[in-house]
Amino acid sequence: MKKTDLELGMGRDITRRDFIHDTSLAALGLSLPLGVYACSDHGQAGQYYPPTRTGMRGSHPGAFESAHALAREGMSFPPPNDLDETYDLVVVGGGISGLAAAQYYQKKFGRNVRILILENHDDFGGHAKRNEFHQGGQMRLALGGTHNLEYWQFSDTVNALMDELGIEIEDMLRHKEFGYGRNGRNGPAVWFDAETYGQNKLLTGVDFSEPDPEKLAAWIDEFPLSEEARGQLKRFVAMRTNVLEGMSEADAEAYVHGTRYVDFLREHGGLGDEAIQFFDSADDGGWGVQTRSLSVAECVWERMPGRQLLGEDLAGETFGYNPAMFPDGNASLARLQVHALIPNVAPGTNANNVAVAEFDYDQLDRAENTVRLRLNSTVVNAANTGSGVSVTYIKDDKALRVKSRHCVMACYHAIIPHLCPDLPEAQKEAQKYQVKRPLLLTNVLIRSSAAMDKLGIAGARCPGRMHNSVFMFKGINTGGFEHKFADDGPVAMTFWGTIAPPAEVVELNDQMRASRAKMLALKFEDYEREVRIVLRDMLGPAGFDVEEDVLAIMVNRWPHGYSHDYLDLWDPDWPEGEAPHLLASRPFGNITMANADAGADAYTHVAIDEAYRAVQELS
Ligand SMILES: Cc1cc2nc3c(=O)[nH]c(=O)nc-3n(C[C@H](O)[C@H](O)[C@H](O)COP(=O)(O)OP(=O)(O)OC[C@H]3O[C@@H](n4cnc5c(N)ncnc54)[C@H](O)[C@@H]3O)c2cc1C
Numbered sequence: 001m002k003k004t005d006l007e008l009g010m011g012r013d014i015t016r017r018d019f020i021h022d023t024s025l026a027a028l029g030l031s032l033p034l035g036v037y038a039c040s041d042h043g044q045a046g047q048y049y050p051p052t053r054t055g056m057r058g059s060h061p062g063a064f065e066s067a068h069a070l071a072r073e074g075m076s077f078p079p080p081n082d083l084d085e086t087y088d089l090v091v092v093g094g095g096i097s098g099l100a101a102a103q104y105y106q107k108k109f110g111r112n113v114r115i116l117i118l119e120n121h122d123d124f125g126g127h128a129k130r131n132e133f134h135q136g137g138q139m140r141l142a143l144g145g146t147h148n149l150e151y152w153q154f155s156d157t158v159n160a161l162m163d164e165l166g167i168e169i170e171d172m173l174r175h176k177e178f179g180y181g182r183n184g185r186n187g188p189a190v191w192f193d194a195e196t197y198g199q200n201k202l203l204t205g206v207d208f209s210e211p212d213p214e215k216l217a218a219w220i221d222e223f224p225l226s227e228e229a230r231g232q233l234k235r236f237v238a239m240r241t242n243v244l245e246g247m248s249e250a251d252a253e254a255y256v257h258g259t260r261y262v263d264f265l266r267e268h269g270g271l272g273d274e275a276i277q278f279f280d281s282a283d284d285g286g287w288g289v290q291t292r293s294l295s296v297a298e299c300v301w302e303r304m305p306g307r308q309l310l311g312e313d314l315a316g317e318t319f320g321y322n323p324a325m326f327p328d329g330n331a332s333l334a335r336l337q338v339h340a341l342i343p344n345v346a347p348g349t350n351a352n353n354v355a356v357a358e359f360d361y362d363q364l365d366r367a368e369n370t371v372r373l374r375l376n377s378t379v380v381n382a383a384n385t386g387s388g389v390s391v392t393y394i395k396d397d398k399a400l401r402v403k404s405r406h407c408v409m410a411c412y413h414a415i416i417p418h419l420c421p422d423l424p425e426a427q428k429e430a431q432k433y434q435v436k437r438p439l440l441l442t443n444v445l446i447r448s449s450a451a452m453d454k455l456g457i458a459g460a461r462c463p464g465r466m467h468n469s470v471f472m473f474k475g476i477n478t479g480g481f482e483h484k485f486a487d488d489g490p491v492a493m494t495f496w497g498t499i500a501p502p503a504e505v506v507e508l509n510d511q512m513r514a515s516r517a518k519m520l521a522l523k524f525e526d527y528e529r530e531v532r533i534v535l536r537d538m539l540g541p542a543g544f545d546v547e548e549d550v551l552a553i554m555v556n557r558w559p560h561g562y563s564h565d566y567l568d569l570w571d572p573d574w575p576e577g578e579a580p581h582l583l584a585s586r587p588f589g590n591i592t593m594a595n596a597d598a599g600a601d602a603y604t605h606v607a608i609d610e611a612y613r614a615v616q617e618l619s
Helices: 003-007 025-031 034-038 065-073 096-109 156-165 169-174 213-220 227-238 249-258 261-267 273-277 296-301 331-341 413-419 425-432 450-455 508-521 524-542 580-584 604-616
Strands: 055-058 081-092 115-118 130-135 138-143 189-192 201-204 327-330 371-374 378-384 389-395 398-409 437-446 459-461 469-473 491-497 550-562 591-593
Touching: 065 378, 065 413, 081 096, 081 378, 081 389, 096 115, 096 331, 096 398, 096 604, 130 327, 130 331, 130 437, 130 550, 138 437, 138 469, 138 491, 156 331, 156 604, 213 227, 227 273, 249 296, 261 273, 261 296, 327 331, 331 371, 378 398, 378 413, 398 413, 398 604, 413 425, 413 580, 425 580, 437 508, 437 524, 450 524, 491 524, 508 550, 524 550, 591 604
Parallel strands: 055 550, 081 115, 081 398, 115 371, 138 327, 189 459, 398 591
Antiparallel strands: 130 138, 189 201, 378 389, 389 398, 437 491, 437 550, 459 469, 469 491
């Protein structure tokens, strides 16, 4: 191990390595120091409980290899063994959409229907993955994927499902103190790192939606950029003009939707490369693509600076993003759905205790249940048989086949052509159009929030680093869980963003594929080194000891993250009814298509709406 790695604490025993996954608490207690013992797998010896697994999560090793062998290498599998199992419905994918499809199927066809949900990961929920740490007798929860509920966009269908699950949005909002790191004592912060900017520098209170250019200029003066770049930024934020002046409404629309934001910054904002770099990754978590691929409209809509050049008055603007949240993100929603389908998994669970309810995974796949949820099972074929559907999946390297009357594909659309090769060619092409956006969420349990508290921050943007932002994940006291913002004990630090594709890759889908390839090629140690560098250099000056204070790490990589929503600069205006997602999600015999991909929009409520539609199409 290199000296610098030792200084970063890379040699320390933390709960990060895959090999300690299913080890019992007692066994770990024999071999690891106390702090580590306390944040190991939770539960009875040998109990299967994936939320506490550390190391590489999200798309974890073992989850994707069969699908990649099929889709990338065209591999065919040995003839399957036919199981003596017949269902009314097989659902492919145990994410929120697949779980909702099972719920809607019960409603449509009766509570006694037999349903099998097949999921390739070791846990249910899909992107809505629960990360659960245990430290010093306390449980800490974190976001493994899907964060929150954007309730203001809910349809009646989604609202009805929320009601049924007992989810009360107003109540959830009342119990939320968390604000994605913007709610530190000193407001939003930016951390400039030495590797990118020549010095480590943390600036607090930096808010680019601030309308007062003098305040902005004072912050910009502190940026570790060249004098020229700082001057450009100061002039830019002080400009008040309207580049759309004199244009017809149609031309103005065409301009803001047809012009790259970075070209706009360059041409009208007077910014050069160095100043523009500051914004490169600003939308990694929002759109899941680099700023260079977004239009003016898409960036200013996300509150990036520039509206002052479009004739808009910024006075009175405040940042107003206030979604409802569970302390493990939408994993609690998935848990409520699973409980509704298989009540024995956690008897007595409701929306007010779901985050702390104990889930017994042994109950998920029992022959006596009408609904079975089978994990670690990758579907490789689904075929109409005339009377129904046959579905083949790989589990423990064996090919197995079940029969069903209906099948809902609630998995990523781009894999469906490989699972259903008999689909019409045009539909397969439309499904392949869904190239999802890679995303990264690395959670690090640290000993205490003391250093962040001392700095007066709750998170920071890190424009030069792999993860674009980092925030303390606490202050969401819903689902029966409590971790108050004032609690200065162990806390999960969430590193959020994506892996930037190489600058020379231009075409959007090539960017996504390049980002995905990088994400899969990086080892756990690469992610670990990265978060340790940031923690050491950002929090070290406030007393954070990177060797001692890092307790556990969960890397949630999502090579297939956000669904592709149509982007101004990359997607044509499809004629009414002809957009690829509509063609992709047409029914095919007894097989219908759900997933957020079917709505071409990366939202939980879309995943639910699409599940509803997919089930209504079955007869
Ligand atoms: C990091 C991240 C953060 C997000 N944050 C938010 C947010 O805050 N709010 C929001 O509304 N949305 C968010 N999203 C979008 C998210 O995709 C949706 O909200 C929702 O969780 C999607 O549910 P789904 O069931 O459609 O898809 P998924 O969650 O992707 O579920 C599909 C499942 O099918 C499985 N599958 C695929 N192929 C197969 C196969 N061959 N066999 C068996 N199983 C298969 C997949 O592995 C997956 O588990 C986020 C997404 C990511 C990745």
